[in-house]
Amino acid sequence: xxxxxxxxRLNEVLDERRALSSAAEIEGHARQCGGxxxxxxxxxxxxxxxxxxxxxxxxxxxxxxxxSEAAPSMLRPGRDNVKILPFPRLVSAMSLAAAVLLFAAGxxxxxxxxxxxxxxxxxxxxxxxxxxxxxxxxxxxxxxxxPVSANPGPIxxxxxxxxxxxxxxxxAEWAQPGTEWAQEVANGLQPVTRPTVGAINGFLNLWGIxxxxxxxxxxxxxxxxx
Amino acid sequence: xxxxxxxxxxxxxxxxxxxxxxxxxDKTGQPAREAPLPAWIGDDVGICLEFxxxxxxxxxxxxxxxxxxxxxxxxxxxxxxQHRAQLAAIRAEIERRTGVPAKDLCGxxxxxxxxFAIWPPHDPAIDKPSALLLAEAGDRELLQSTLERLxxxxxxxxxxxxxxxxxxAGNSYxxxxxxxxxxxxxxxxxxxxxxxxxxxxxxxxxxxxERCADSEPRTTSLASSxxxxxxxxxxxxxxxxxxxxxPRAWDDALEADLKQKKPGSEEARSQAAVVAxxxxxxxxxxxxxxxxxxxxxxxxxxxxxxxxxxxREVVASLAGPSxxxxxLPADALVALAGRADFGRLARLVVAEQWSKAAASxxxxxxxxxxxxxxxxxxxxxxxxxxxxxxxxxxxxARDQARAEGSPSVDVVFGMETRALEHASDRPALARxxxxxxxxxxxxxxxxxxxxxxxxxxxxxxxxxxxxxxTPGDPGDEVTVVTGIVPHRPEQELAYRVDERDRLWIxxxxxxxxxxxxxxxxxxxxxxxxxxxxxxxxTPSGLAYVNLAAWRTLAAKGRAAIDFLWQDQRLDERAKERxxxxxxxxxxxxxxxxxxxxxxxxxxxxxxxxxxxx
Numbered sequence: 001x002x003x004x005x006x007x008x009r010l011n012e013v014l015d016e017r018r019a020l021s022s023a024a025e026i027e028g029h030a031r032q033c034g035g036x037x038x039x040x041x042x043x044x045x046x047x048x049x050x051x052x053x054x055x056x057x058x059x060x061x062x063x064x065x066x067x068s069e070a071a072p073s074m075l076r077p078g079r080d081n082v083k084i085l086p087f088p089r090l091v092s093a094m095s096l097a098a099a100v101l102l103f104a105a106g107x108x109x110x111x112x113x114x115x116x117x118x119x120x121x122x123x124x125x126x127x128x129x130x131x132x133x134x135x136x137x138x139x140x141x142x143x144x145x146x147p148v149s150a151n152p153g154p155i156x157x158x159x160x161x162x163x164x165x166x167x168x169x170x171x172a173e174w175a176q177p178g179t180e181w182a183q184e185v186a187n188g189l190q191p192v193t194r195p196t197v198g199a200i201n202g203f204l205n206l207w208g209i210x211x212x213x214x215x216x217x218x219x220x221x222x223x224x225x226x
Numbered sequence: 227x228x229x230x231x232x233x234x235x236x237x238x239x240x241x242x243x244x245x246x247x248x249x250x251x252d253k254t255g256q257p258a259r260e261a262p263l264p265a266w267i268g269d270d271v272g273i274c275l276e277f278x279x280x281x282x283x284x285x286x287x288x289x290x291x292x293x294x295x296x297x298x299x300x301x302x303x304x305x306x307x308q309h310r311a312q313l314a315a316i317r318a319e320i321e322r323r324t325g326v327p328a329k330d331l332c333g334x335x336x337x338x339x340x341x342f343a344i345w346p347p348h349d350p351a352i353d354k355p356s357a358l359l360l361a362e363a364g365d366r367e368l369l370q371s372t373l374e375r376l377x378x379x380x381x382x383x384x385x386x387x388x389x390x391x392x393x394x395a396g397n398s399y400x401x402x403x404x405x406x407x408x409x410x411x412x413x414x415x416x417x418x419x420x421x422x423x424x425x426x427x428x429x430x431x432x433x434x435x436e437r438c439a440d441s442e443p444r445t446t447s448l449a450s451s452x453x454x455x456x457x458x459x460x461x462x463x464x465x466x467x468x469x470x471x472x473p474r475a476w477d478d479a480l481e482a483d484l485k486q487k488k489p490g491s492e493e494a495r496s497q498a499a500v501v502a503x504x505x506x507x508x509x510x511x512x513x514x515x516x517x518x519x520x521x522x523x524x525x526x527x528x529x530x531x532x533x534x535x536x537x538r539e540v541v542a543s544l545a546g547p548s549x550x551x552x553x554l555p556a557d558a559l560v561a562l563a564g565r566a567d568f569g570r571l572a573r574l575v576v577a578e579q580w581s582k583a584a585a586s587x588x589x590x591x592x593x594x595x596x597x598x599x600x601x602x603x604x605x606x607x608x609x610x611x612x613x614x615x616x617x618x619x620x621x622x623a624r625d626q627a628r629a630e631g632s633p634s635v636d637v638v639f640g641m642e643t644r645a646l647e648h649a650s651d652r653p654a655l656a657r658x659x660x661x662x663x664x665x666x667x668x669x670x671x672x673x674x675x676x677x678x679x680x681x682x683x684x685x686x687x688x689x690x691x692x693x694x695x696t697p698g699d700p701g702d703e704v705t706v707v708t709g710i711v712p713h714r715p716e717q718e719l720a721y722r723v724d725e726r727d728r729l730w731i732x733x734x735x736x737x738x739x740x741x742x743x744x745x746x747x748x749x750x751x752x753x754x755x756x757x758x759x760x761x762x763x764t765p766s767g768l769a770y771v772n773l774a775a776w777r778t779l780a781a782k783g784r785a786a787i788d789f790l791w792q793d794q795r796l797d798e799r800a801k802e803r804x805x806x807x808x809x810x811x812x813x814x815x816x817x818x819x820x821x822x823x824x825x826x827x828x829x830x831x832x833x834x835x836x837x838x839x
Contacts, residue, residue, distance in 0.1 A: 187493070188500030191479040192346070195355035196273060199344045202411045202426065203357060206404070 001029040006036045010043060020044070263341040263360050263421075265443035266434050269451035270345065272355075272475035276468045277340040281332040281364075283466035286517035291837040293517075295814050325375045326368060335372060337362040337420065343448075345430070346479045354411065358434065359424040366420040373402070373415055373422060380404045387412060392432060395439040401431060457511035457525065464515045471510040480504055499534060506532035519754055519836035530826045539574045543567040543614075545824045547764035550617030550640060553741065554749035554768075559635065559775050561749055563617030564767040569610030569644075576606050608646070611655025615728075616641040621737065622779050634779065634786045636737035640730040654727035663721060667707045674710050683709030688735055706735045754817050754836035765821040774816040774838070780809055 001009065006029055013023045020026060020040070030037040186193075264274065277283075287293045296302055306313070317328040326335055341360040347353035363369035380386045387403035401416045414431045415424050418438050425431035443449045448470075457470050480501045487494035508527040515521040530538060548565035555561075618639035643656035667685050674683040687703045704722045711717040720738040721731045732738035749770060779786050784805045791804055819834040 181496075184496035185500055188480075188497040189504075191350055191483040192272070192476045195346055195350065195479075196344055199355040199357035199426070202354075202406060203342075203359060203424075205406045205408065205411070206413050206424075 001025050003029075003033060003036055006030075006033070007039060010040065014043070014047075261438065261443065262449050263339055263362070264454065265447045265449040266360060266438045267341070267343050267358065267448050268433065268437075269446055269448050269454070269472070270475050271343045271448055272346045272472055273344040274448060274454075274470045274472070275342045276470075277336075277466060278468070279338055280336055280340060280466065281338070283516050284332060287466075287520075290517045290519075291839050292520055292815060292835065295837055299814055300810060323376065323379060324372045326372060330368075334365040334368050335361075335363050337364040346476050348478075350479050350482060354426070356430050357426045358430060359422070360434075361422045361424075363420045363422060369417055369420060369422055373417060377402045377404065377415070385409070392416075392435060394432075394435050397439065399435055401428070403428075453509040453527075456527065457509045464517065465513040466516045467514040469510075469512040473504055473507040473509065477505060499537070502534045503528070503537055506530075506534075519834055521754075521832065521834045523833075524829075524831040526829045528827055536574060536578065539570065541824065541826060543570040543574070544766065545826055546614070546766060547823070548617065548766055548768070549615040549642070551750050551765050551768050552748060553617060553640065553745070554619050554770070555621060555740075555745060556747040556749045556752045557772070557775060558619040558621050558749055558770065559772055559779065561617070561619040561768065561770040563615075563765070565614050566616070567614045568612040569648075572606045572609035608655065610648070611643050611646045613642055613644075622775065623734070623737075634782070635789065636733050638730065638732040638737050638741045640728050640741060642726070642728050644727070656723040656727050656729035659729065660721070660723045664705060667705070667710070667719075670710045671707065682715060683707070688739075704735050704738050753821065754819050754834045763823055766824040767822045769820040771818040772816070773812045773814070773818065777809070777812045780805070780812065 006026070009023070010020075010026055013020060013026060026040065030040045263276065267274070288297075320326070320328045320331060324331065324335065339360075339362040341358075343358045343360075345356040345358075347355050363372075377386065385405040385407070387405055389403070390401050392399045392401055399416045399418070401414050404413045404415060405411070406413065411426060413424055413426060414428050415422070416431065416435070417423060418435065421438075423431060423434055425434065437444060437447060448454050451472070453472060453474075454470055458468070484494065484497050484501050487497055506528045508529060510524070510526050512522065512524045515523075530541070533541065544566055546565055548563050550563040550565075554563060616639075618637070620635050620637050623634050623636050641656075643654045643659075645652045645654055664685075671683040671685045675681050685705065685707045687705050704720050707719045708717070709715055711719065718734045719731070720733070720735045721729065722738050722742070723729055724742045728742070730738050730741050732741065750764065753770070776787075784801065787805065787808065788801065790808075791801060796804070815835045815837045817834075817836050819832070819836075821834075822829060822831045824830075
C-alpha cells in the first residue's frame with residue numbers, strides 16, 4: 001500500500017464499521033510509515049472521543065418545537081408581521097455560509113502558524129498532541145492496550161521532527177506569505193547590521209565600556225568596595 | 227537583554243542623567259559654531275547619527291514631566307538606590323579617563339554637536355567598517371587636555387601606536403594613533419579647533435581634515451547629498467538626535483552577501499527580495515525629540531517604480547489615510563485604526579500561492595490544495611468586501627444605569643465594507659451580512675432561552691434615538707442581543723450597519739449608536755503630535771493608549787478594571803498585584819501614540835509618549 005492510498009483505504013474500513021484490527025494492510029503500512037501511523041492514531045483518538053459519551057435521547061416532538069419556535073424569531077422585533085428576510089432559502093444558504101465562515105475562521109486561527117493542521121500522509125504535531133490529549137482524557141485504557149497507539153513520547157518526538165520533515169516538502173504545500181518574514185528581513189540585512197554593531201562596539205571598547213570594559217577594569221569591583 | 231548588558235545600559239542612562247543635571251548647575255559658554263558637521267564627511271557614508279544640543283536636551287528631559295515621573299517611578303528609584311556605589315564608580319572612572327568631573331562632561335566636553343558615522347567595509351569578508359566620531363566641545367582647552375589624557379592612559383596601557391603630523395592648507399594637525407583593548411582596531415585622534423576628530427583609519431581622518439579645510443562644503447559631502455537634504459526637509463527643531471541611513475553605501479555589501487547564498491535556495495530568494503527593496507530605497511531617516519514630550523519619528527523613502535511588484539502591491543493596499551481615525555473619540559482608553567485593501571491583498575496572496583504551486587508541480591496539485599481547503603477560498607472570496615478602513619476603541623462606559631456585574635468599559639469595532647464584485651450595484655458586504663447576523667443571533671437567543679427555561683436572552687432592534695423602534699431601512703437600526711454570552715448574563719452585544727455601509731459591533735447599544743454620531747471631541751484633534759500633526763496628517767494607522775484615562779478608571783476601584791483579567795483564573799492576591807502594577811505603570815505617562823502615514827513612496831512612523839504637568 002502506498003501512502004497516497006492510506007487515508008482513502010482507512011476511510012473505507014471505517015465506513016464499513018469494521019474494526020481496524022481486521023484491516024491487516026492498514027496496520028502493516030502504519031508500522032512502516034511514521035506519517036501514516038500518526039494519521040491512524042489521530043483517527044483512533046477521534047473515534048475514541050466520539051464514542052466515549054452516550055448519545056442523548058431525542059425528546060419527542062423536538063423537531064416540531066424547533067420549527068414552531070424558530071419561525072417567530074425570524075420576524076424582526078418591533079416590526080410585527082413584516083418579514084425582513086423574504087427569501088427563506090437564501091437565509092438558509094447564508095446561515096450555512098456563516099457556519100462555514102466561522103468554521104473557516106477557527107480553522108485559520110488554529111493554523112495561524114502557517115502550516116495546515118493536517119495533511120495527507122503527515123500529521124501536524126499540535127493536532128496529534130490534541131488528539132492524544134483527547135484520547136488520554138476519554139479512553140486511557142484503550143491507549144494502553146492498543147498496540148498501534150504509542151505512548152506520548154514518540155508523539156513529542158514526532159512533533160519535534162515535523163519541522164525537518166516539512167522542510168523537505170514542496171514549498172507550496174506549507175509556505176504562507178508573511179510567515180517568518182521578519183526573520184528573513186533581519187537575515188537579509190545582516191551585511192548592514194553586523195558591521196554597524198561592530199563599529200559601535202569598537203568605539204565603546206576604546207572608551208572602556210565595551211565587552212571588556214568597565215567591569216574588567218575593576219570599576220565594578222571598585223564600586224562594590226566603596 | 228543579559229544582566230551585564232542591562233547594567234551597562236542603565237549605567238549609561240545614569241551617566242547621562244547625572245551629567246545633564248550637572249550641566250544645569252554649571253552653564254558654560256557655548257562654542258563658536260563651526261561649519262555643519264555633515265559637510266566634513268563624504269556622501270558615501272553608510273550611517274550618520276547626529277546629536278544637536280545634547281546637554282540642553284538632556285536637561286530638558288530631566289526637567290520635563292516625563293523625566294520627573296521616570297525619576298519617581300518606583301523601579302527606577304530602587305535601581306538608583308541599589309546601584310548608587312556603581313554610579314559613583316562610573317563617575318570616578320570618567321574623571322580618571324577624561325580629567326573632567328562627570329558633572330562637567332556633557333556641557334563642556336561633548337558640547338552642542340556630535341556626529342557619529344559608519345562606512346561599510348569594502349570587502350566584508352576581510353575588511354572592517356570604518357567609523358568616525360566628531361564631537362564639538364564647549365571648552366577647547368578642556369578638549370585638548372582630555373585628548374592628551376586619553377593618549378596618556380593608552381600609552382600607559384601599552385595601546386599607543388605613535389604620533390604623526392599632517393599639514394593641510396597651512397594648518398598642522400597632530401594625530402595620535404591608539405589601539406583598542408583587543409588590539410584588533412586602531413583609532414586616530416586629533417582636534418580641529420573645538421571639534422574632536424576620532425577615526426578608525428588614517429585615510430578617513432585625513433579626508434575629514436581636507437574637507438574641514440575647505441571654505442565651502444564639497445558637492446560630494448553629506449551636507450550636499452540630495453538624499454540627506456530630502457531626509458532633513460522637515461527637521462524637527464526640537465530633535466535631540468537624527469539618524470540618516472544611506473542605502474547606496476551598502477549596496478555592494480548586500481550584493482556580495484547575496485552572491486554567497488546558494489542559488490535558488492529559499493534563503494537566496496528571501497534575501498534577493500530584501501536587496502531589491504533596499505535598492506529601491508532612497509533613504510531611511512529617524513529623529514528623536516525628548517522634550518516637551520518623548521517622540522521618535524521614522525521616515526523611509528523609496529522609488530515606487532523600483533519596488534518589486536509584490537511589495538508595491540502591498541504598499542498600495544495599505545497606503546492612504548484611514549477614515550476611522552476621524553471616528554475615534556477623544557476619551558478612548560485604547561484606540562486602534564488602520565487601512566487595508568483586503569481584496570487587493572487577497573488577490574496578491576492567491577496569485578502568489580498559485581504561481582508557487584504551479585512552479586512546484588502540475589497544476590492539478592495547486593487545485594488540489596484549494597479542494598482540500600475550501601475554507602481558504604471562502605475567506606479569500608469574502609476579503610474583497612472588507613475594508614479598506616477599520617478601527618476599534620475601548621471607552622469607559624457612558625451608560626450610568628448599567629446593570630450590576632456589567633463591565634465598566636465599552637468596546638466598539640467598525641469596518642468599512644463594499645460589494646464583493648468591483649463596480650457592481652450589489653449591496654455592500656455588511657448589508658448582506660446584517661440579516662444573516664440577525665438570523666444567527668435569533669436562533670442563539672431561542673436556543674439559550676429554551677435551554678434555561680426562562681426568557682433570559684433577548685434580541686431587539688432600536689432606532690437611531692435608541693428610544694423608539696422605527697420602521698425603515700434595517701441598516702439604520704441598532705440590534706441588541708442580551709444574555710447569550712457565557713458567564714456574562716448581563717452582557718449586551720450590539721451591531722449596526724450605518725448609511726455608509728460600515729459594520730459596527732459593540733458591547734452596548736449606546737456605544738454603537740454613539741460611534742457613528744457626529745463627534746465634537748475627536749481623538750484626531752487631541753493627539754500628542756505637533757499642532758499641524760506634522761507629516762502624519764490623517765494617519766494610515768494609529769494605536770493609542772490613554773494612560774491618564776486608565777488611571778481615572780482605576781481610581782474607581784479594582785472592580786472597575788477587573789475585566790482585564792476576568793478570564794485568567796487569578797486569585798484575589800494576584801488580581802490585587804496586577805491592579806497595583808497597572809496603577810504604577812499608568813503613572814509613567816499620560817498618553818502613548820503610535821501613528822503611521824503611508825503613501826506610495828514614503829512611510830512615516832511616529833511614536834509619542836507625553837505627560838502633563
